[in-house]
Amino acid sequence: MDKLLTTEQVAERLNVHVNTVLRFIKDGKLPAARVGKEYRIKERVLLAFIGDGPAPHTGALVIAVANQKGGATKTTTSVNLAASLGKEGKKTLLVDLDPQGGCAVSLGLDTSELNLTIYDVLVKRDLDISKIIMETDYRFELAPSNIDLAGAEVELMQILSREGILKRRMESIRNSYDYIIIDCPPSLGILTVNALTAADTVLIPVACEYMALRGLKMLFDTISNVRAATNPNLNITGILATKYDARTLNSREILEYLQALCKRENIRMFEPVVNSSVRFIESPRYAKPLVNMHPELDGAKAYQLVAQEIING
Incomplete structure (x- = not known):
C-alpha cells in the first residue's frame, strides 16, 4: 500500500x-x-x-553559525557577519535561534518586551515569519528570540516532521534576501537540528582555546546525521578561528591544529583570524556591532573579510 x-x-x-x-x-x-x-x-x-523535475530553488544562501560549545563567539560572529554583509549591500536576515536572545541584546533590545519572536513562528502553525522580522540600524533585519524559546524543545516534540519546521517557515521569505544567518544555541538539540536542516551551509566559529576543540567531532557527527536524515545538500562553508591571541603559545597551537584539521578534512579555513579584543565584550553595551562601532579594528576587519569571502564563494 x-x-x-x-x-x-x-x-x-x-x-x-x-x-x-x-x-x-x-x-x-x-x-x-x-x-x-x-x-x-x-x-x-x-x-x-x-x-518531472521541479524548478531548482533559488533565493537566499542560508548559513547556520553553529558550535555547541558555549563562548565560541557564535552570536558575535552572527551579528558582525550580518552587519558586514549589510555594509556590502546584501539584503540580510539574522535569525536568532538561541533562547538567550543574544542577537537582540547585542543591538540594545529588551527581549522581555518582545511580543512575537521566533518561538511563536515555530510553535504557531499560522504565524508568518514576516510578522516578527524587525529592521535594525545596521543594514540587516532581525528575527529575534527570547527566553520563551527555551520551551520549544519540549513543544516541538509534539509536531510532525519537527526537524524541518524552521525550513518550512522560512520558505515564504527566502527569496526576499541574499543571505539568511542563523545564530544557533550552544547545544545539539532540536533547535540546532532545525537550523542545520534549514541551512545550505554551516560556518563554525572556534575559539582558540583547548576546551573549544572537544566538541568539534560531535558537531561533525551531527552534521553527517543531518545530511543522512533531513538535508543531504548541507555543507560546511568553513571554520573561523576566533579569540586569537598571537602572544600566547596556546592560541598559536590551537590555530595550527585547526589549520591541519581543515587541510586533512578538506574544509575551508577562513584566512582572517578574529583576534581577541575587549572591544567585542564592550560592543553590546553600546548596542552596536563592532564592524559598525570600530570598523578600523583588526577584529572588525576580519569579519568584513569573511563576509567578502562568502560573497565571492
Whole structure:
C-alpha cells in the first residue's frame, strides 16, 4: 500500500512552501485525496511528480553559525557577519535561534518586551515569519528570540516532521534576501537540528582555546546525521578561528591544529583570524556591532573579510 504524505511532508521533500504544494493540488498538477480538512498525497504520485523535475530553488544562501560549545563567539560572529554583509549591500536576515536572545541584546533590545519572536513562528502553525522580522540600524533585519524559546524543545516534540519546521517557515521569505544567518544555541538539540536542516551551509566559529576543540567531532557527527536524515545538500562553508591571541603559545597551537584539521578534512579555513579584543565584550553595551562601532579594528576587519569571502564563494 502506498504511503500517504501530508502537504507539509511533501513541501519538505520538494523544498518549497506548503502553500506551493496546495497550489499544485488546486491546479491539478499534483493529485491528492482530501481527508477531512487536509490533503494526503500518495508517495508514488509524489515520486512521479518529482520525475518531472521541479524548478531548482533559488533565493537566499542560508548559513547556520553553529558550535555547541558555549563562548565560541557564535552570536558575535552572527551579528558582525550580518552587519558586514549589510555594509556590502546584501539584503540580510539574522535569525536568532538561541533562547538567550543574544542577537537582540547585542543591538540594545529588551527581549522581555518582545511580543512575537521566533518561538511563536515555530510553535504557531499560522504565524508568518514576516510578522516578527524587525529592521535594525545596521543594514540587516532581525528575527529575534527570547527566553520563551527555551520551551520549544519540549513543544516541538509534539509536531510532525519537527526537524524541518524552521525550513518550512522560512520558505515564504527566502527569496526576499541574499543571505539568511542563523545564530544557533550552544547545544545539539532540536533547535540546532532545525537550523542545520534549514541551512545550505554551516560556518563554525572556534575559539582558540583547548576546551573549544572537544566538541568539534560531535558537531561533525551531527552534521553527517543531518545530511543522512533531513538535508543531504548541507555543507560546511568553513571554520573561523576566533579569540586569537598571537602572544600566547596556546592560541598559536590551537590555530595550527585547526589549520591541519581543515587541510586533512578538506574544509575551508577562513584566512582572517578574529583576534581577541575587549572591544567585542564592550560592543553590546553600546548596542552596536563592532564592524559598525570600530570598523578600523583588526577584529572588525576580519569579519568584513569573511563576509567578502562568502560573497565571492
